[in-house]
Amino acid sequence: MSDDRWEPPAILLAVDLVILTLRDSRLHVLLVERGIEPYKGAHALPGGFLQHSQEGLVAAAHRELAEEADLDVETLRLEQLGVYDDPDRDPRGRVVSVAFLAIAPRLPEPTAGTDAADAGWHPTDRVLSGDVRLAFDHRRIVADGIERARAKLEHSALATAFCGPTFTITELQDVYEAVWGMPLDPRNFYRKIKKTDGFILPAGSARKAATGRPARLFRAGPREVLYPPMIRPVDSPNGKEPVQ
Amino acid sequence: MSDDRWEPPAILLAVDLVILTLRDSRLHVLLVERGIEPYKGAHALPGGFLQHSQEGLVAAAHRELAEEADLDVETLRLEQLGVYDDPDRDPRGRVVSVAFLAIAPRLPEPTAGTDAADAGWHPTDRVLSGDVRLAFDHRRIVADGIERARAKLEHSALATAFCGPTFTITELQDVYEAVWGMPLDPRNFYRKIKKTDGFILPAGSARKAATGRPARLFRAGPREVLYPPMIRPVDSPNGKEPVQ
DNA sequence: CTACTTTTTGTCAGTTTGACAAAAACATAG
DNA sequence: CTATGTTTTTGTCAAACTGACAAAAAGTAG
Numbered sequence: 249m250s251d252d253r254w255e256p257p258a259i260l261l262a263v264d265l266v267i268l269t270l271r272d273s274r275l276h277v278l279l280v281e282r283g284i285e286p287y288k289g290a291h292a293l294p295g296g297f298l299q300h301s302q303e304g305l306v307a308a309a310h311r312e313l314a315e316e317a318d319l320d321v322e323t324l325r326l327e328q329l330g331v332y333d334d335p336d337r338d339p340r341g342r343v344v345s346v347a348f349l350a351i352a353p354r355l356p357e358p359t360a361g362t363d364a365a366d367a368g369w370h371p372t373d374r375v376l377s378g379d380v381r382l383a384f385d386h387r388r389i390v391a392d393g394i395e396r397a398r399a400k401l402e403h404s405a406l407a408t409a410f411c412g413p414t415f416t417i418t419e420l421q422d423v424y425e426a427v428w429g430m431p432l433d434p435r436n437f438y439r440k441i442k443k444t445d446g447f448i449l450p451a452g453s454a455r456k457a458a459t460g461r462p463a464r465l466f467r468a469g470p471r472e473v474l475y476p477p478m479i480r481p482v483d484s485p486n487g488k489e490p491v492q
Numbered sequence: 493m494s495d496d497r498w499e500p501p502a503i504l505l506a507v508d509l510v511i512l513t514l515r516d517s518r519l520h521v522l523l524v525e526r527g528i529e530p531y532k533g534a535h536a537l538p539g540g541f542l543q544h545s546q547e548g549l550v551a552a553a554h555r556e557l558a559e560e561a562d563l564d565v566e567t568l569r570l571e572q573l574g575v576y577d578d579p580d581r582d583p584r585g586r587v588v589s590v591a592f593l594a595i596a597p598r599l600p601e602p603t604a605g606t607d608a609a610d611a612g613w614h615p616t617d618r619v620l621s622g623d624v625r626l627a628f629d630h631r632r633i634v635a636d637g638i639e640r641a642r643a644k645l646e647h648s649a650l651a652t653a654f655c656g657p658t659f660t661i662t663e664l665q666d667v668y669e670a671v672w673g674m675p676l677d678p679r680n681f682y683r684k685i686k687k688t689d690g691f692i693l694p695a696g697s698a699r700k701a702a703t704g705r706p707a708r709l710f711r712a713g714p715r716e717v718l719y720p721p722m723i724r725p726v727d728s729p730n731g732k733e734p735v736q
Numbered sequence: 737c738t739a740c741t742t743t744t745t746g747t748c749a750g751t752t753t754g755a756c757a758a759a760a761a762c763a764t765a766g
Numbered sequence: 767c768t769a770t771g772t773t774t775t776t777g778t779c780a781a782a783c784t785g786a787c788a789a790a791a792a793g794t795a796g
Contacts, residue, residue: 257545261503261588301501301586305577328574331590333549342545344505346575418743436785438744443783460742461792475726476783482719662774680754682775687752704773705761720752 260338262345263309264295264386266329266393267319268427269352269369270410275426276369277390278355279382280316286339287383293390294367295345309348317367324350325409329393337385349393351409373429397427403477405447408468414451416463417441428480440478446471504582506589507553508539508630510573510637511563512671513596513613514654519670520613521634522602523626524560530583531627537634538611539589553592561602561611568594569653573637581629593637595653617673641671647721649691652712658695660707661685672724684722690715 267278279291294316298308309326313319329347337343357368374380375390382390400406401424408415410423421437441447448466455462511522523535538560542552553570557563573591581587602611618624619634626634644650645668652659654667665681685691692710699706 254541254543256502256504257542257547258500259503259505259542259545260500261505297498298501298503299498301503302579303501304579305575305588330572331549331575333590335546335548344549346577416743433785433787434743435745435787440784455793457742457794459740459794461744463743477723479721479784481785660774677754677756678774679756679776684753699762701773703763703771705775707774723753725754 258342260297260341260343261305262295262297262343263305263312264293264332264345264347264389265309265313265326266293266347266349266390267313267317267324267352267355268350268372268393268397268410269355270423270426271354271369273422273426275372275394277372277375277393278317278319279368279370279375279380281366282383290383291370291380291386292383293347293386297343305346306348319355324352326350327396329389329396332385332389334385347389347393349396351397351406353410353412394427398480401427401478402480403474405468405472405474408448411468414465414467416456416465417448418463420448420466424478430481432481444471444474444476444478447474502586504541504585504587505549506539506541506587507549507556508537508576508589508591508633509553509557509570510537510591510593510634511557511561511568511596511599512594512616512637512641512654513599514667514670515598515613517666517670519616519638521616521619521637522561522563522599523612523614523619523624525610526627534627535614535624535630536627537591537630541587549590550592563599563602568596570594571640573633573640576629576633578629591633591637593640595641595650597654597656638671642724645671645722646724647718649712649716649718652692655712658709658711660700660709661692662707664692664710668722674725676725688715688718688720688722691718 265278269276269278278294280294282288282290282292294312296308296312296316298305299311303311306326310322310324313324326348327350329349331344331346333344335342337345355369370380372390372394375382375387376394378387381387397406407420407423407427410427411419417438418434420441421432421434424437425432446469449469451465451467453462454465509522513520513522522538524538526532526534526536538556540552540556540560542549543555547555550570554566554568557568570592571594573593575588575590577588579586581589599613601613614624616634616638619626619631620638622631625631641650651664651667651671654671655663661682662678664685665676665678668681669676690713693713695709695711697706698709
């Protein structure tokens with residue numbers, strides 16, 4: 249590391265949070281309405297600067313979430329999503345932001361906190377389509393977060409994190425369909441899930457909806473890494489086309 | 493974001509680089525010997541602080557690599573590995589480091605640069621085993637980098653990045669075996685590779701080693717994302733054991 | 737009891753996998 | 767030139783997995 253005599257550059261470190269949840273079978277992301285400049289009035293991801301030099305990034309993320317959305321997220325497992333460091337991403341100066349991703353079961357409607365004029369859930373497709381405009385490079389961050397969630401659904405038991413403590417296989421399928429944005433065959437899905445070892449555990453049979461055969465209940469199994477993985481059907485397996 | 497009246501915390505931003513390559517069928521990582529305190533004399537990843545507030549992280553990474561290891565890495569594609577922000581990771585103060593990962597074909601022996609007393613390739617297993625001690629939390633970063641490389645081998649054409657512009661299927665297999673740390677069946681590997689669409693393209697038949705049947709030559713195909721993926725055999729598919 | 741809905745269990749052909757054998761294409765030694 | 771050794775490449779075969787689809791099971795509503 250190079251550190252002779254040298255002035256520490258004035259760089260601000262921030263965190264941004266992509267909190268995803270499912271509401272009536274659609275993927276939603278938590279957004280706040282900015283109460284201050286820049287981008288005052290625009291939607292943005294919850295987040296903010298580190299408060300003091302000893303504050304950890306994860307701690308800052310939790311603090312901002314509590315401040316801005318009044319969400320108690322002790323249980324939320326935040327996963328590092330990436331660092332966003334384009335020098336021009338924030339008009340106030342050089343702001344390097346570390347983005348975190350979290351997945352949650354149906355969360356309550358958040359209430360506005362101190363900084364943010366309003367906080368609420370927004371369908372991700374309206375964000376990705378540009379229908380809902382986001383401040384800074386937050387749309388990119390949301391896109392990266394969704395892609396990460398999609399990929400994690402293939403190899404980890406993340407999907408159960410979208411569900412409550414107990415759930416049916418159909419509910420689990422709803423998660424996959426919402427996040428992947430494609431329909432799946434219930435019968436093949438059922439078979440695949442049940443034979444993926446340690447993914448789900450029986451949690452007593454129970455009834456569910458008003459109509460149809462009552463579904464069995466399950467809870468998350470011990471397996472974090474899925475084997476075999478749940479491979480996404482090939483909508484477009486890749487950017488590039490098959491060759492030769 | 494919260495920014496009333498408030499003093500920007502004194503946080504130093506740094507980059508660290510995990511550069512992996514293959515030398516005689518073993519995975520190696522680039523390390524420098526630290527010329528200054530702290531950890532003077534110890535091995536460490538190349539890296540360092542941002543030079544000025546407008547310098548991009550990737551730019552800083554390339555600069556440090558040139559400075560410390562004299563490696564021309566214009567062609568190296570750096571991938572973000574993660575952020576390391578434990579408040580105690582650096583005795584000089586709060587240093588948040590962004591780690592980058594790069595994979596390269598057999599690189600030349602690097603020469604020591606200005607800051608580092610020495611730079612060279614070290615077998616990753618000697619680092620992971622603790623046989624080679626690293627400064628800061630760099631052993632952890634190396635471990636994360638290797639795990640990322642292992643995972644990427646499954647779903648991306650990364651393996652070809654370890655090879656030269658043209659290579660044989662056996663050479664490609666050597667990459668998988670070295671990174672995954674397990675032997676693979678040559679016949680099944682051959683079949684799998686050839687039917688993974690767009691992974692490799694023929695590049696003229698040619699001879700190779702002194703002995704045995706001459707191998708065909710291939711070059712990297714257009715496909716970045718592998719479909720179907722190259723799934724790792726289950727050595728231990730997961731931390732937790734199969735249940736029920 | 738009948739109609740309807742949703743969950744769960746099957747079926748079946750095609751594909752992929754893992755383990756293994758054999759042929760092909762050289763180099764080298766005698 | 768022939769035999770031997772080595773490595774690459776092409777096969778084989780049973781087991782497992784996948785995708786598409788049918789049918790049974792278990793409820794509710796009328």
